[in-house]
Amino acid sequence: MNDSQTSTNSEETSKPIIEIHEMHKWYGDFHVLSNINLQVQPQEKIVICGPSGSGKSTLIRCINRLEEHQRGQIIVNGTELSNDIKNIEKVRAEVGMVFQHFNLFPHLTIIENLTLGPIWVRKTPKKEAEELAMMYLEKVQIAEQAKKFPGQLSGGQQQRVAIARSLCMNPQVMLFDEPTSALDPEMIKEVLDVMIDLAGEGMTMLVVTHEMGFAKSVADRVMFMDDGEIVEQNSPDVFFDNPQHERTKLFLSQIL
């Protein structure tokens, strides 16, 4: 934890891997995201929290263009997101995403779920892709399920497979959109453990979650969003012990 923080501090001057400048997004007339400015350094772990409807999911979905922004700039690893489909595909291949509802491909086995990206996007030979997939399945401790279909696994197992599927693309950044919200309580820990391991290995992570324990132990920065704005961001110690804004205080009093 201390290590990762010092490394982040020393890289403060290096080029950020994600840069968002004055970004706005509307759904019809509804202003979902307003004037977002965010810079993420390589290896930084950011936890985003806020009440539902505050735009936190929309924000991270903009980073791999699952949602389109209408104003401002988003630059991921040197590539600016625009309507250019080639750029979008390039960014998506570099940015892994884990969804609330796992979104595994139910017609493919676990191992086929994992090799799909490497084989068709990275053009990795099948055998090599399978070795890579097995390595990541072992990492999330689920290798023995490789030949099963997603429908035969528990929620926690499915989410770990989903994380492994993203990792197989060897991403620069991982986005987590409420990864534990759809899980039964006894399965939350197994998924969080995988995420904590991943953080320890220096992955750049943006995590939308309500798991404040995770935020305290892993995050370099905790961000609070409300009404489509970034209200406050700080290191977890300051954020939880000494929140600056009234809205943050209210939110924290409701969930802690």
Next chain:
Amino acid sequence: MTKPTTAKREQLKPPITNVGIIGWLRTNLFNSWYNSLLTIFTLIMLAFLLPPFVQWAFIDSLWNSSAEACRDIDGACWSVIPHNFRFIILGFFPEGQEWRPILAMFLLLALVVYSKERSRWRKSLTWIWAINLIIMGTLMYGGVLGMPVVETSQWSGLPLTLILSFFGMIVAYPFGIFLALGRQSKMPAIKTLSVVYIEMIRGVPLISLLFMSSVMFPLFLPEGVSIDKVLRALVAIILFTAAYIAEVVRGGLQAMPRGQYEAADSLGLNYSSTMRLVILPQALKIVIPPSVGVLLSVFKDTSLVVIIALYDVLKTTMVTLSNPQWAGYSKESYIFLALLYFVFCYAMSSYSRKLEKELHTGH
């Protein structure tokens, strides 16, 4: 303490009224006064209808006699089938060349049976099909290896029915998928074209399309150019079927959760890979039952080509019946024909059920 309890529970048997023949009768045939009434009614109807039918079809019937012998009996004259079998099945295909369409049909059947196993669905299968289709075409048309040319106007009977329906289905299905994808497209031109096409085709009966292809279409061609009649009918069937398949497939596409698209997108898969590897395999599986419905009706609708004077298996049967010698035996002929259609249709629908079961992955 636990052991005796479990032993006791194992010994408990369901009440006698729920098992055995009596139980089965009770739950299936007499479970309410309404169903009991229906059961009794059905039994009475069967008692009235079945014996006369058996008498007619089996006891008083002749199976392989001359037409004259049939005049003297009350029962069915099944002899009409064996006596005219060659014409009903092969129609006007030239004498002495019968082995060609028969071999072609066997090839087609063998190919279908071979393709049933999912483990054989590889790229090589497409080539096997392509090569065999060329062989079948050559067998039918001839002109090489000492086989005299048989013009398509002489193709008739069961081979014609199978050609129209199988080629119709095989070409129409992928075409329909493209139309369905086109209708979902974000590009307005493609979307509009697909919608207009689908709605226009679905707005007219197949018969009028067949008429157009055989009567109107040649008017637009320059003089001296003519397109084969069978091919024109086939094109009409394909165009017609594709529109229906498109709507069925669109239903499957709409049933796909957004998350599947998003997961594929977030891996960086492009549009065609997303569709081919993630969306279509699932969507097409969902729509197996309605697709088979469409394909079955295509198979049966090919009999409509009689109105443009193509002699499919229905028309050859009708021609047989116009022979004064056999004119009175339409019942027998049509029952035979119905059985022939039924065998093909039932094979298709039972295969689709098997496929559905195999593709089920427990979600």
